Amino acid sequence: MKTTILTLAAALIGGAAWAGETAPGDVVYADGAVEASLTGTPGDAANGAMVVGSKKHGNCVACHQVSALADVPFQGEIGPALDGAGSRWSEAELRGLVANAKLTFEGSMMPSFYRVDGYVRPGNAYTGKAPDGPLTPLLSAQEIEDVVAFLATLKDE
Amino acid sequence: MKVRAMTAIAALLAAPLAAVAGPDGDELVVNGEINMVTQTEAPAHLDGALPELYSGWRFRSDETQALQMDDFDNPAMVFVDQAQEAWDTADGTEGKSCASCHGDAAESMAGVRAVYPKWNEAAGEVRTLEAQVNDCRENRMGAKAWKYDGGDMAAMTALISVQSRGMPVNVAIDGPVQATWEMGKEIYYTRYGQLELSCANCHEDNYGNMIRADHLSQGQINGFPTYRLKNAKLNTAHARFKGCVRDTRAETFSPGSPEFVALELYVASRGNGLSVEGPSVRN
Numbered sequence: 001m002k003t004t005i006l007t008l009a010a011a012l013i014g015g016a017a018w019a020g021e022t023a024p025g026d027v028v029y030a031d032g033a034v035e036a037s038l039t040g041t042p043g044d045a046a047n048g049a050m051v052v053g054s055k056k057h058g059n060c061v062a063c064h065q066v067s068a069l070a071d072v073p074f075q076g077e078i079g080p081a082l083d084g085a086g087s088r089w090s091e092a093e094l095r096g097l098v099a100n101a102k103l104t105f106e107g108s109m110m111p112s113f114y115r116v117d118g119y120v121r122p123g124n125a126y127t128g129k130a131p132d133g134p135l136t137p138l139l140s141a142q143e144i145e146d147v148v149a150f151l152a153t154l155k156d157e
Numbered sequence: 158m159k160v161r162a163m164t165a166i167a168a169l170l171a172a173p174l175a176a177v178a179g180p181d182g183d184e185l186v187v188n189g190e191i192n193m194v195t196q197t198e199a200p201a202h203l204d205g206a207l208p209e210l211y212s213g214w215r216f217r218s219d220e221t222q223a224l225q226m227d228d229f230d231n232p233a234m235v236f237v238d239q240a241q242e243a244w245d246t247a248d249g250t251e252g253k254s255c256a257s258c259h260g261d262a263a264e265s266m267a268g269v270r271a272v273y274p275k276w277n278e279a280a281g282e283v284r285t286l287e288a289q290v291n292d293c294r295e296n297r298m299g300a301k302a303w304k305y306d307g308g309d310m311a312a313m314t315a316l317i318s319v320q321s322r323g324m325p326v327n328v329a330i331d332g333p334v335q336a337t338w339e340m341g342k343e344i345y346y347t348r349y350g351q352l353e354l355s356c357a358n359c360h361e362d363n364y365g366n367m368i369r370a371d372h373l374s375q376g377q378i379n380g381f382p383t384y385r386l387k388n389a390k391l392n393t394a395h396a397r398f399k400g401c402v403r404d405t406r407a408e409t410f411s412p413g414s415p416e417f418v419a420l421e422l423y424v425a426s427r428g429n430g431l432s433v434e435g436p437s438v439r440n
Binding site for chain 2: 055059061062063073074075076077078109111112119120121122123124125126127128129130131135138
């Protein structure tokens with residue numbers, strides 16, 4: 001009995017977290033910026049750093065240099081270095097840039113990390129095959145918040 | 158002196174992030190006798206999209222470059238030898254080999270790679286080298302078509318390419334192929350997949366830059382088929398196209414598809430003036 005209640009409670013909490021998220025199609029942009037948190041849960045900068053540096057997650061360093069992540073090898077030089085991003089941009093602007101940079105910089109090469117439609121021949125991840133269901137965003141809502149929290153720590157010295 | 162040395166060391170330590178930029182200045186001479194053009198003026202039809210053309214060879218490390226400078230070191234040459242055997246061996250219901258009609262490949266195939274893909278009047282279509290090989294196999298030899306991007310095919314195109322090494326790529330883009338060329342151009346600039354990346358995003362706007370550990374080239378295909386150290390085999394241009402499109406998180410096109418034939422024609426034309434290098438060596 002106790003176990004059942006605990007499981008139920010866990011399920012409710014899980015469900016509530018999901019319900020509290022803003023879906024990709026419901027994000028409100030103003031001049032490219034997103035004022036409201038996508039989850040209501042403060043971002044975890046340490047996890048954000050992991051997402052930025054990890055090939056399996058955001059892989060932001062494929063294109064951007066981040067001096068704060070000096071231990072991550074092979075940082076790319078496609079986009080601007082992210083050093084000082086937290087001084088250049090507000091939290092809302094950073095959230096908008098990570099979620100869909102094309103609404104700040106029209107035609108930007110940067111992928112939209114929190115968008116699920118409007119693509120040409122989208123595939124099933126990196127299989128080269130057609131998707132077998134609705135697309136999921138490149139990063140989850142909480143991962144976006146975590147990345148934003150990390151970027152906000154990158155202040156000019 | 159000590160301070161200067163220290164400064165130099167500091168500079169070296171700081172350098173790795175931005176050390177590599179653009180093509181290097183090396184010159185490619187194969188077997189000490191075939192002078193390859195790895196840098197040349199961009200053809201007029203590019204309308205200034207590239208200031209200059211560079212072979213992908215110029216973006217590779219000295220170690221990788223060296224493998225292509227001597228046929229004894231070039232791992233692709235094993236496959237050229239295999240294809241020479243296939244060239245001379247009868248296959249199919251007609252009892253014919255390639256040599257039955259085309260004789261010595263060194264003579265009959267000289268210059269062929271440089272002008273493909275090209276219009277085939279009788280078929281009324283743009284033909285890639287691979288499509289032409291399979292047409293011969295099926296309709297002249299009565300043999301089974303090879304897999305478009307399989308090992309037999311890649312080896313045969315290597316044998317054919319090697320007869321044109323050092324000759325300038327010179328595919329036609331007008332007349333009957335123009336519509337296909339335009340289609341290829343549109344594909345080149347289309348941002349495919351969930352990452353929304355076009356060929357141009359990386360290979361026109363960012364060649365010379367690092368994307369993670371990869372040094373982006375202009376994506377020229379004058380070196381195909383290419384022996385890649387990464388997968389230790391000969392790779393066709395269409396297999397490479399497929400890999401690139403897949404990496405944009407897109408549903409790819411198939412090797413030999415009309416889309417990739419059009420893209421090959423267009424991309425080949427972006428390299429008009431570079432030397433045929435196939436089979437080249439890349440990482």
